Amino acid sequence: xxxxxxxxxxxxxxxxxxxxxxxxxxxxxxxxxxxxxxxxxxxxxxxxxxxxxxxxxxxxxxxxxxxxxxxxxxxxxxxxxxxxxxxxxxxxxxxxxxxxxxxxxxxxxxxxxxxxxxxxxxxxxxxxxxxxxxxxxxxxxxxxxxxxxxxxxxxxxxxxxxxxxxxxxxxxxxxxxxxxxxxxxxxxxxxxxxxxxxxxxxxxxxxx
Amino acid sequence: xxxxxxxxxxxxxxxxxxxxxxxxxxxxxxxxxxxxxxxxxxxxxxxxxxxxxxxxxxxxxxxxxxxxxxxxxxxxxxxxxxxxxxxxxxxxxxxxxxxxxxxxxxxxxxxxxxxxxxxxxxxxxxxxxxxxxxxxxxxxxxxxxxxxxxxxxxxxxxxxxxxxxxxxxxxxxxxxxxxxxxxxxxxxxxxxxxxxxxxxxxxxxxxxxxxxxxxxxxxxxxxxxxxxxxxxxxxxxxxxxx
Ligand SMILES: [Fe+2]
Numbered sequence: 001x002x003x004x005x006x007x008x009x010x011x012x013x014x015x016x017x018x019x020x021x022x023x024x025x026x027x028x029x030x031x032x033x034x035x036x037x038x039x040x041x042x043x044x045x046x047x048x049x050x051x052x053x054x055x056x057x058x059x060x061x062x063x064x065x066x067x068x069x070x071x072x073x074x075x076x077x078x079x080x081x082x083x084x085x086x087x088x089x090x091x092x093x094x095x096x097x098x099x100x101x102x103x104x105x106x107x108x109x110x111x112x113x114x115x116x117x118x119x120x121x122x123x124x125x126x127x128x129x130x131x132x133x134x135x136x137x138x139x140x141x142x143x144x145x146x147x148x149x150x151x152x153x154x155x156x157x158x159x160x161x162x163x164x165x166x167x168x169x170x171x172x173x174x175x176x177x178x179x180x181x182x183x184x185x186x187x188x189x190x191x192x193x194x195x196x197x198x199x200x201x202x203x204x205x206x207x208x
Numbered sequence: 209x210x211x212x213x214x215x216x217x218x219x220x221x222x223x224x225x226x227x228x229x230x231x232x233x234x235x236x237x238x239x240x241x242x243x244x245x246x247x248x249x250x251x252x253x254x255x256x257x258x259x260x261x262x263x264x265x266x267x268x269x270x271x272x273x274x275x276x277x278x279x280x281x282x283x284x285x286x287x288x289x290x291x292x293x294x295x296x297x298x299x300x301x302x303x304x305x306x307x308x309x310x311x312x313x314x315x316x317x318x319x320x321x322x323x324x325x326x327x328x329x330x331x332x333x334x335x336x337x338x339x340x341x342x343x344x345x346x347x348x349x350x351x352x353x354x355x356x357x358x359x360x361x362x363x364x365x366x367x368x369x370x371x372x373x374x375x376x377x378x379x380x381x382x383x384x385x386x387x388x389x390x391x392x393x394x395x396x397x398x399x400x401x402x403x404x405x406x407x408x409x410x411x412x413x414x415x416x417x418x419x420x421x422x423x424x425x426x427x428x429x430x431x432x433x434x435x436x437x438x439x440x441x442x443x444x445x446x447x448x449x450x
Contacts, residue, residue: 007295008434012408013224014385015232015399016370019318023308023334023370030319033275033332035265061237068320074256074378084255086376100257100378107320124250125447135252135378142234144225144402146381150252165247174242197238207219207244208253208379 013145020070020139021104028104040103042073042116046096049078049117053190054151054180057110058138061198065110069140071195072102073114073151080120080132089123118153118189124164131159131166133178138195148206151193154179169204177203214441215249216379217295225402232398233359249379250447254438256378259304261338268336271309271349275317275332282328283312283350285426288386288414291343292373295437299343305433306372307347308334314353314367323355348426351388359398366393366400375435386431387413 021029027037043051058069076082076099081091083099099119103112116134124130134151152160160166160179169175180191195203227239247253267274272281288307292300310316310333313325317333331350339345352367368385375381387394394400394413403409414429421428 006297007437008293008297009408009411010220010223010295010436011382011384011432011434012403012405012412013382014370014403014412015235016372016383017385018320019308019316020370020383022316022318022332023306023336024372026332026334029317031275031317031332033334034268034336036263061239061241064237066238072381074252076252082251082255084258084376086255087251089251098257122251125248130250130252133252137378137381139383140238142232142236142238144227144229144232144235144239145219146383147227147240148379165250168245168247198241202240202242204242205240205244206247208247208249 015141015144016070016139018068018141020068024070024102025104038102040101040112040114042097042099042101042114044096047117048094048096051115051189052118053113053115053188054134054193055111055113055190056180056193056195057112058105058140058195059197059199063199065105066140066197067105067107067110069105069110069112069138070102071105071112072100072137073116073134075099075116075134076119076122078117078120080122082122091120121159128164129159129162131156131163136193136195147197148208149195149203150178150206151180151191152178153191154181174204177201214438215254215447216377216436216438219436223403223405223408225404229402232402235402253379254377254447256374256376256380259302259338259374264336264338269347271331271333271335271347274335276330279330281311281331281350285348286351287346287348287420287422287426287428288369288431289344289346289420289428290431290433292339292345292433292435293343294375294435298437299339299341300375300435301339301341301343303339303376304336304374305339305345306334306336307369309349309352309369310355312350312353314355325353325355354393363398364393366391366397371433373433373435377438380435382433382435384433385412388429389413389415
């Protein structure tokens with residue numbers, strides 16, 4: 001017998017279930033319990049960068065909005081740096097920006113929203129720059145293990161064309177599932193990012 | 209933060225449920241049909257949000273008191289404690305752990321829960337804490353009740369507590385459920401049974417921990433959580449720069 005590897009085994013994932021809001025967004029569940037609530041607002045008054053709204057819906061295989069989905073995002077600041085000790089890029093940190101937010105889909109419309117700033121580009125592996133993007137994580141009843149994807153900005157044509165992750169997607173037609181279109185509404189810049197769990201427009205999800 | 213700059217070890221897909229699990233019916237239309245695209249970690253994956261103790265209230269880890277209006281909630285008083293570790297056995301310190309559950313009767317405080325069991329006016333059903341230097345966490349609550357749900361005409365969930373954990377990188381993000389030792393509903397639960405590995409199910413079952421009971425007050429259950437580990441960087445595969 002060879003020596004044993006004394007590693008531990010990963011704890012198995014389980015669905016967040018229909019009542020995920022109780023734990024992660026109690027206001028959405030219908031009650032008030034914590035003094036400080038995590039929210040879908042990432043950018044405060046002092047945050048630097050271009051203000052944007054990210055919004056969209058999560059759809060199931062029949063095209064029906066998943067109204068009990070919960071979405072979290074993680075992104076770099078407007079200079080392209082993550083607020084985390086492992087990011088040692090020589091760029092400015094923004095003390096007014098953590099870069100993380102959480103949104104429950106609306107129970108009637110299925111729409112989720114984030115108020116944030118547009119991230120700058122981050123250096124990727126082997127020094128190749130990545131186009132500006134937002135990491136997205138989706139959980140809901142019926143999702144056994146959280147789904148990871150990335151949202152890119154459709155108007156960043158040149159950067160997207162050179163992005164090492166978008167270029168990994170073999171089928172070019174599927175790359176567009178990660179592109180959020182820019183529009184303006186009531187003086188706000190809105191990027192629309194719909195996520196399709198299944199079907200003709202299925203979003204590219206990552207094993208990452 | 210140990211290994212924070214190195215890649216995470218892959219999800220062990222032999223232990224985690226697949227996306228498409230027809231015996232848990234809701235998964236059928238909510239599961240991707242394409243293969244997931246495997247991606248080497250970059251800075252976007254090895255970084256993640258950092259939370260501070262100042263963001264958490266003093267009663268946030270006390271579900272017996274954090275929603276008490278006119279007295280304590282009904283139910284068996286219990287303490288749940290354990291460590292958040294990574295696969296290498298390293299503690300995951302200062303990470304946010306959130307939990308939510310039904311009350312002792314199996315009813316959730318949620319506008320979409322219509323189960324006929326009563327709401328407990330003194331029980332909210334959620335809490336959160338941040339692990340200490342050793343990855344240790346604990347909270348106090350009442351034992352949740354089992355509840356019925358529509359999967360087959362009538363299925364029953366074993367008593368369980370939902371957990372959400374962060375880790376140091378966003379791709380360690382994990383949601384899971386803790387079950388209680390000795391519950392006969394565990395082996396017949398369609399949601400438990402999406403896990404393809406019997407030992408992985410056993411690791412979701414918290415044993416009664418009589419060493420850490422509070423005499424004449426509360427029983428105790430122990431639940432350790434293991435997140436993906438990160439590789440040692442003996443021969444560094446650079447995530448950034450040159
Ligand atoms: Fe539950």
